[in-house]
Amino acid sequence: MRTNYARSSRVGQTTVSRRTVKSPTRRARAVRAAGTSERAQPQHPEERRLREEPAASSSRRQALVALPAALLGVCGALAAPRQAVAAAAAEVDTLPSTSGREEIDTTITHAVAITIGIADRALKSAAERTIGDKSIIPEAEPVGRVVIGLYGNAVPRTVSNFLALVESGNLVGTTFSRVLAGEYIQAGKQGSKRLGAVEVPPTVQSNPEVSEASAFKLPHYRPGTVSLALGENDEEPQLRARPEYRPVEFLITTGPGPVPRLNGQNIVFGRVLEGMSVVGQVTQVPVFGPSPVGNSLAFNSLASAIGDDRAATVRRKYGKPLKAVVILGSEVLPSVP
The missing domain is CATH 2.40.100.10 (Cyclophilin-like)
Incomplete structure (x- = not known):
């Protein structure tokens, strides 16, 4: 490192400033390091694609390898014996009921x-x-x-x-x-x-x-x-x-x-x-029922809403x-x- 001294004159005093300058050896090393970093990064989109393509291909290969195993698992489930499925259903049926419903005797007497x-x-x-x-x-x-x-x-x-x-x-x-x-x-x-x-x-x-x-x-x-x-x-x-x-x-x-x-x-x-x-x-x-045309249903609904008993009387006759x-x-x- 080299130190330069610069002299400046002011009224009534003299000031000495100190300035530090990098040595040529360190500057050269910094330039070489920067150049190496720039060369490490692709400078063109095509270069970037070529650099990333191997990683993508590797991921696809891994997915293709895993796919047959998944298909084999599905096929195995579909090919399960009916007896096993029935046994599983029977096991579920034996679980305690949470409905609380009692059995009702529907014997024909x-x-x-x-x-x-x-x-x-x-x-x-x-x-x-x-x-x-x-x-x-x-x-x-x-x-x-x-x-x-x-x-x-x-x-x-x-x-x-x-x-x-x-x-x-x-x-x-x-x-x-x-x-x-x-x-x-x-x-x-x-x-x-x-x-x-x-x-x-x-x-x-x-x-x-x-x-x-x-x-x-x-x-x-x-x-x-x-x-x-x-x-x-x-x-x-x-x-x-x-x-x-x-x-x-x-x-x-x-x-x-x-x-x-x-x-x-x-x-x-x-x-x-x-x-x-x-x-x-x-x-x-x-049977008697509401007319499929006209406003009979609307009138009956309105009558029910206002508390008219005649609508209920008519509804009781539906199906007669x-x-x-x-x-x-x-x-x-x-x-x-």
Whole structure:
């Protein structure tokens, strides 16, 4: 290192400044180091691509090597024996249930048969009616018999009341009050026998199961499910509000699919054992319903919103058959088919 001294003159004094200058040897080393660093970096995009290409190729080779192993794993899973899959499913089935649902005894303890007929109209014409006529329901042509098995162990009071209704003969001459194709057909509506409704016999007792949560656990998943119509009930509210009211109205699901909206509303007490084809014929009967054109649905919705009871009255008539579907006979079978 070399030190230079520069002399500068100011008024009344002399200042000596010291300046340090790098020696030629160190400067040369710095220049050579910079040149080496510049040569180490590619100066052209093509050179940079050529420099990076080997690393990319190496990554692709690693991916191609790993791919067959992954494919072998997938193929091995697809080729797993069915027995192993079944064993795994069985192991899952043995795990403790967290649903808390109890097993319900759906053993068929009793069976009843109901003979159904279909008339060509809903009511007798005025010319056919006479003074003192016990019924204004027209003659019906028999279409078949439906056999219902009852779950006497699951809901004993509901089943005993249904048996009492059948044995009394009060179902004979009554009509199905609602037919909803794809959902259910409904019978046992209480009212005047002259109008095709049911008069409940004294042998039908008060049913405590209507207030027990355990009685509502069975679902409406299969066609032919028979349940006590509590939620889906088209009887007059004034009738249901009476202290002596005993529900006997029942429905039969028609299929082909389930009716989950009935779950938790009705008490399932049996299923159809024979005669689903007869149920299918009943679903073909034309029914009263909202007009597909016009504003009837909008008017009913508005009436419901403002609390007009007439809308609810009209809705209760939806599904009312325009041809009488009549119960021509009912009996308790001596044994379960």
